[in-house]
Amino acid sequence: MQHTVYSGQRLGLYFLEVGASLRPSKVVYDRANSSFANLDPAAFNWDEILKDAQWLHWTGITPAISAATAQATADAIAAARRLGITVSADVNYRRNLWQYGQTAQQVMTELVTGCDVVVCSENDAEDLFGIQPAPGADNKFASMGEQLIARFPQIKQVISTRRKTQSASHERIKGMLFDGSYTETPYLDITPVVDRIGGGDAFMGGFIYGSLHYATPAEALSFALAASALKHTIHGDVNLVTAAEVEHVMQGNTTGRLVR
Amino acid sequence: MQHTVYSGQRLGLYFLEVGASLRPSKVVYDRANSSFANLDPAAFNWDEILKDAQWLHWTGITPAISAATAQATADAIAAARRLGITVSADVNYRRNLWQYGQTAQQVMTELVTGCDVVVCSENDAEDLFGIQPAPGADNKFASMGEQLIARFPQIKQVISTRRKTQSASHERIKGMLFDGSYTETPYLDITPVVDRIGGGDAFMGGFIYGSLHYATPAEALSFALAASALKHTIHGDVNLVTAAEVEHVMQGNTTGRLVR
Amino acid sequence: MQHTVYSGQRLGLYFLEVGASLRPSKVVYDRANSSFANLDPAAFNWDEILKDAQWLHWTGITPAISAATAQATADAIAAARRLGITVSADVNYRRNLWQYGQTAQQVMTELVTGCDVVVCSENDAEDLFGIQPAPGADNKFASMGEQLIARFPQIKQVISTRRKTQSASHERIKGMLFDGSYTETPYLDITPVVDRIGGGDAFMGGFIYGSLHYATPAEALSFALAASALKHTIHGDVNLVTAAEVEHVMQGNTTGRLVR
Amino acid sequence: MQHTVYSGQRLGLYFLEVGASLRPSKVVYDRANSSFANLDPAAFNWDEILKDAQWLHWTGITPAISAATAQATADAIAAARRLGITVSADVNYRRNLWQYGQTAQQVMTELVTGCDVVVCSENDAEDLFGIQPAPGADNKFASMGEQLIARFPQIKQVISTRRKTQSASHERIKGMLFDGSYTETPYLDITPVVDRIGGGDAFMGGFIYGSLHYATPAEALSFALAASALKHTIHGDVNLVTAAEVEHVMQGNTTGRLVR
Amino acid sequence: MQHTVYSGQRLGLYFLEVGASLRPSKVVYDRANSSFANLDPAAFNWDEILKDAQWLHWTGITPAISAATAQATADAIAAARRLGITVSADVNYRRNLWQYGQTAQQVMTELVTGCDVVVCSENDAEDLFGIQPAPGADNKFASMGEQLIARFPQIKQVISTRRKTQSASHERIKGMLFDGSYTETPYLDITPVVDRIGGGDAFMGGFIYGSLHYATPAEALSFALAASALKHTIHGDVNLVTAAEVEHVMQGNTTGRLVR
């Protein structure tokens, strides 16, 4: 908290209309001219901010908002590289952001160059980096991941969730990882979905925790998926679960039997 | 609003107990001696009321309540015919209404004679008009619709929903239309059902809107079904959706993926 | 109510965290030093209390809490036997209770000796009485029930539910009964589960009602299962349904169609 | 409960709009054609119903609704007199009831003739019985009470509350009693008023309890006022307090100091 | 609705923290760069918009937000003058608005020149127009009103409320009017205040209604004050009362006695 910078006129907001079955949830953003959009990149001393950190994570939403936030992201990544800290990104491409004059393709290419771990779907890889799975590839995700690592040699792990949305109230998700070889988790069924907002952040947060606490990437991936699935069962965008509860699901306890 | 007539002692009420899974919802009506039951048919100048209208819709609940409401319905239909307005009816037969001395068969036969579009299921057609699908008919709805149009030459379109209730929380519905030839929509799955009260009115309202805005009856039917399905996901009996949201479902977006 | 005894310092409590899909519900008990745990068995005059009763029911939770509650249970059963009243038990074995120095095996063996009807799963039979289904038995429940009746000749009926938990929001349950021969009900699907707390008590309560009102054990079992299923659709641990509503489900009306 | 008679088509209802400060609460009644209005007086065997009772209480609302309810009231009072039971009435005159053809003056005169205890304000006494306080009387309530007892020799006690409504959120009330001599309580201040519906019934209920448990009418009156005042602090029309809590207020503890 | 113009990026918002007793309510505005702030004055054809209107009302908040909104206000007033429509203003001076480069003094002087009725307190008159009550004036409001009318000859009526805030939960308000001579209402006590947001708009709305429906300004003022007082008893910023309810308070029924 001691590195928080206060400036600007207003907080960004978003409004959520909660969906059900075939009626989707809707998010309306109100971020125009928010304090975050108008931040001053020079106000952050990243070497100082990151000096005791183990890991830096950022998402593609941040550089999409303004030239200032893109610059601050680049500065943070550069400092992390200097300090030898692991850097991860959720590329999270949203076409209708990116209104400030630079293209997502150009900015994200530069930023991802400095990352060790990347959350990236096949769609995002095509839209941002023009990477398509090799024609006829059996495993499209692995094919994409291979090319992504070839293009960005700093990247060691490419991860993503595959989401089979049955309805606004029923999701099936699995985790996928490519780090030279391919690993995936089984699908988890989530029905009813209580609130899916925050499910992606829970996945990445789970992967960071898992990477720091488990011996293998497969375990980290499994922990990440279980964390994300549990988030779908909780109201709000904070994942109010303990590591023990995530591990309970990770070990295959997915029937929701009463615990007493 | 300027044609609303105020009279009588009390509003009709209904009480709803909301069901779940295998426990059905229940509706208890308290309409005895309501203002609507006791209305005076002579209080409505239908030629004046309808002079700028494009469409008149009524349901079989209205003439079921009292001789007075049946008379008012007949007067409204007669005026609509004089003015060349399209008339539609949801026949909506409920056996335990119709307590005032005239039979549903006799009254509805008279009223439906003046209608262009009719919502009618095979059960209703048999109960009200003694019409049964031809023995061995492949398509029972089309067979019934054909006979209904033969009997009532004013009718041009017979429509209905087919409802496969899986549980109080899971419905499957499709739309059907006979206008000389037969058209149907695919089934839509609705799970969970948030509130099914008002789903029939949303279907008919959607069909009227669709008939006035689309080139073909098949599109109108598809719009009607999507409107009805969306109503099942919203609390209350008012369909709080925009035409654009109905069209989104109508175009096949039924997985409830988050919109942002 | 006139036989209620008031004593002790505090009520026992339990805290419930409501689960959804793959996140289970959790129950945390706080019964240490509750009034019930510290009751005085001599404060109950069971011959007087039971003099107009038809049926005595108890559960394995009660003797698990303290020597005092175990003694009171034994006294109640003895009085019921003297008075010729039917005695039933839900054995409900919970390993982490039974902390007061006597074993569940010893105490429950003594208590069950005086019972006519017992709710007991295969797991409970093995844990409490060392009874295992005969190796290779087709019907494990029947095999267990047969041995249980052989061991405790007073027992005439062994019943249980089989629960296939699909998720915290989806249960499938059936009822099973052995009284010399084996009877079972079809499975009922419950989705969504609104609240499963109290489902076991609703089953036993339904079986007592059914035994007193129907000619055959199969009907009593069917009534018990329907009562339990309906409880899963209602918030709270009280089964707010009428006998007519249970019978409606018992007769196969499980699709939750709107009643009006 | 065993003497409850079930008949008719619908329950009466009332709708309450809760007021605050200078905006009054409003009650809208919907009792037309309710089961109570249409009851059959012959369905009640009052000698049987009252055979173990100590006290019969009725209010002026009941005979105001229909000739049938007036007859049932008269029958109950006659039975109570035969059995030597104390009879009390809250005359509760509401001009806009009494629509069925008999006057309140005539009916209430007959019914009050058989009462021992009557809740009656000066306004009610004038409207119903034409009794006005003697010109220049120091104590208008006592003057009215004296005349009421003179007119109806069966009456032994006339009681009432005096209500000084400061706002919809602030009431001051005292209790008054005339039984040959005059007694009153001090005023109690109630601010904020949480819900005043049921305050009159709590007063009368309190007076009955007080008369049966205390040596003097002044104590019964004091208990009645405290009970009514506490009702004003509780949501709903049921007085969810214990006799000990009423006595706490009755003993002058009206500052609402935290109890722990 | 047919004259509504849609443009811009976001709606303005405000956040309300509800106070109680000595803790005040707080309003935080988020209007920076809202659609309203950025409107195009040329988008409104005021002669067309106002052609069937009787009255134009605006408040000092509007010209305080941006040069564009100030221009639109001036245009609307000019059109109203051309069409002979009554114009009223609530000057509503808020120092911390007015950030766009012109002073409130200069802009409001120009706008008020075209008004017939003005809501203005002594503080606002001093801050905006440098008008102070004559030294030693008995009636400061009348003295201010006299000078305001002398300065702006179009003004015929100056009105205001005087608010004695006892606490966040207790207000006393009266209405004042100067139109050559001085009129005031008695104070109304409002306790508890349910929600004071919208009380000023309810006052002005009441004065417009009162001016159009009553013979004298004193009655219009009395109606306005009663409307404002009732608003304080209702949650939200919409005055959900009928004219009959306002008149009930206007006639002195301010004790909030239960209506039934």
Next chain:
Amino acid sequence: MQHTVYSGQRLGLYFLEVGASLRPSKVVYDRANSSFANLDPAAFNWDEILKDAQWLHWTGITPAISAATAQATADAIAAARRLGITVSADVNYRRNLWQYGQTAQQVMTELVTGCDVVVCSENDAEDLFGIQPAPGADNKFASMGEQLIARFPQIKQVISTRRKTQSASHERIKGMLFDGSYTETPYLDITPVVDRIGGGDAFMGGFIYGSLHYATPAEALSFALAASALKHTIHGDVNLVTAAEVEHVMQGNTTGRLVR
């Protein structure tokens, strides 16, 4: 948080029934056998825990619960004395605690010996230390404070609130301080009281903050009273206000005027 000790079987609970006007709030404690009651004093290394602290505060509830909690309190005070930290106590005498065999008089005398600042009312001083204001003393609090300081030479400041409870919904409170000479604040009126639980802790918390931030004890006292008053307007036992909001009240802004 790093010094928190986890042990025992259950948390203590309390149940609160919220009062209004003349019906008091009620607190029922359920602390028997709680983890706190059964703590092990040796589990706390107070010299380590307090090594960076400026102030130690404890209340008389803690040593009232068990010999163990009394010992832990004594240990903490001794460590604070060794480290030169200011020690304050809210003596908070509750007769119906203190069930474990030592008297409040003996234990509190020992503990208070090590304190610099004490919250103590005249009643508490008499009950715990046998100190009565000098007969005929004009200022009873000052007289008590003088004797308390004489008896316990470590004490430098004796403070308290005086509470005039008008009703469960209306309190008047002032702050009093004796530190050789006497200081008091004016009374603050709090109506309506939203929730008075936590008002005492807010007072002491405010006094600690005030002592560390203001030059004079009178200012610290004024801050403490304002903090306590604001707590009475907020639901829950946490004082959700900023120091700036406390200072706003402290400067005399007690009318709750809308802030915008």
